[in-house]
Amino acid sequence: MRQTLFRYGTPLLALGCIAMLGLILLNREAPATVTALLQSTQLQAFNVLFIGILLEAFPFILLGVIFSAILQVFVSDETIRRFTPSSIWGGLLFGGLLGIIFPLCECGMIPVIRRLIRKGMPAYIGMTYLLAGPIINPIVFSSTYIAFRSNPEVTYSRMALAFAVAVSIGLVFAKFAKHSPLREAGHTHAHAHIHAHTHTHTHTHTHATGGGKGQSKWSATLGHASDEFFDMGKYLIFGALLTAIIQTSIEREMLASIADQPLLGYMLMMAFAFLLSICSTTDAFIAASFGGMFQTGPLLAFLVFGPMVDLKNTLMLLSTFKVKVVLLLIGLVFAFTLAGAMLTEVLL
Template sequence: MPNTTYKSTMQIMVFICIILSFLLLKDFDFFASYFTIEHLQTFKTIFISILLEAMPFILLGVLMSSFLQTFVSERAIQRFIPKKPLLGILFACLLGILFPMCECGMIPVVRRLILKGMPVYIAVVFIITGPIINPIVFAATFMAFRNHPTLAYSRMGLALLVAIIIGLILYRFVKNNPLRNSRTSFATLSDLESHQHAGGISSKLNTFFVHASNEFFDMGKYLVFGSLLTAIIQVYIQRESLLAIGQGPISSHVFMMGFAYVLSLCSTSDAFVASSFQTSFTSGSLLTFLVFGPMLDFKSTLMLLAVFKSRFVMILIILISTTVLACSLLWERLLT
């Protein structure tokens, strides 16, 4: 695990150096025109705001992950999981209501749950619905769209529909463990559990804090890198030139999916961003933004790649993108 962490960190540093080298090799006037005081100030504000918004949820997630690691046995997890796939999917949606977190905090929890015996399809449904189907997000969406409250209900309903479809597909076709280094992780997990049984409460508390710190830095580096690139994109993207797409029957949905992916907003605040586009975009495309963004964005993609194998993440990206687009277009047709 330390070698993997070192390798991924070095890859990130090399990528950043390549970007900076490319910019420095450009004409200085071109470079200076893009890196004005205003641009740098905006970049700093966006970068820090993304970090401050997501960091508490990552901390909450790793603490919950450490609690599961230390105090909850594999047998207890397996006893509460329904055997039938549809009930398992609904159970995962219920977990989102009981544990309202964004995807930043859920991903480390889900890794631990899978190692403890939770089926992959239930774990993935928990990741994609938890940031949407919870009371905090519903309240925020309802407040943001006070003049159009049906969007808040539609957001919950569409997220549930997408989760059921994706969950059933994963149940049917994904049979292998998609976790990175699952053998090493499982061996480490078994060793830790054996050590916990041998020790007392002080040993368990020590394991809890050691695991929490390791998990926090493991997930944190992907959050920092994702926040960095997200801030760069937000500073230099020309929003005004793209608003003409907002009224297209399909292009508006595709654009808002890409917009949500790039912005990487927390699900508790994205509704207020979406509400500012009510006069420019269709209600259906806004709904696409509200459902797709919490399920998949740039920041969460990097964190998923830290937990799951690349092939599985690509399958997940295709599944989420196509299912959200198809369901939101159908939802818009039925409501208009």
């Protein structure tokens, strides 16, 4: 489905742009039906949401790919292995708290995790960091505390539950995952060849112009970053498109009708978090707006499940990890988050 959309969507979009350019050059207005559609309230809301998601996520993806490219060029495999704990529990603790030092959004995490695993970091540590990093970091802690300043227990419960879920899933991967979770697609090798060719060409050109070794490395860094940015960006755009469509279609009254039903309340808020795909730095304010409608448990499920698994980052996960790994990851996050949120509701 994704390949079909990319195959036919780009030509259709190009035709639409050509048609709009033709109307501009001919100084003519669009047909009345098209004008009414473009000025409709629902379409305006869609435009705001779609652009808002892109503007919110692109800086974090850019940060992620730059950090990933720096890892590729400047950090050796031996360095990664030297700083990675050898014991399983030490690795899980390391992965669960690494976001405090390197706070990245879930969008920017994926290229970094891919690079770290390829550099030699054990997959279970990478998966733990992938799940915990978007939540257990100073930025998200601050935003959640501000959103729930009248109920700070939610903030601490979110951090604790996220850590418990991430470490539990990391332990599952440590015990049962014997092979690399990364995809071994043909385009990966093609990218590697392109990177090697670019690096060789840059290195040769640098010597010809009298440049230094540092300049060659920074050129290679920019090449890696640009390739990964465009590789991950197309999945973000597609995910943002679907997310904006869903957000403009869901009515708040529908949520209120089943908020009082215990299990359905959890399931609905987790589905809501998945479909809305809100960045972890701002989702606490969305959750707080439902505070008068849902209990603490469903709100925690929303705050933990969404940053770990949502619609737009699922597409990005599928571009990086094997399909069965992604499905297993989603299932484990769902089960552990649901059980943890329900237990927390009882304890609070």
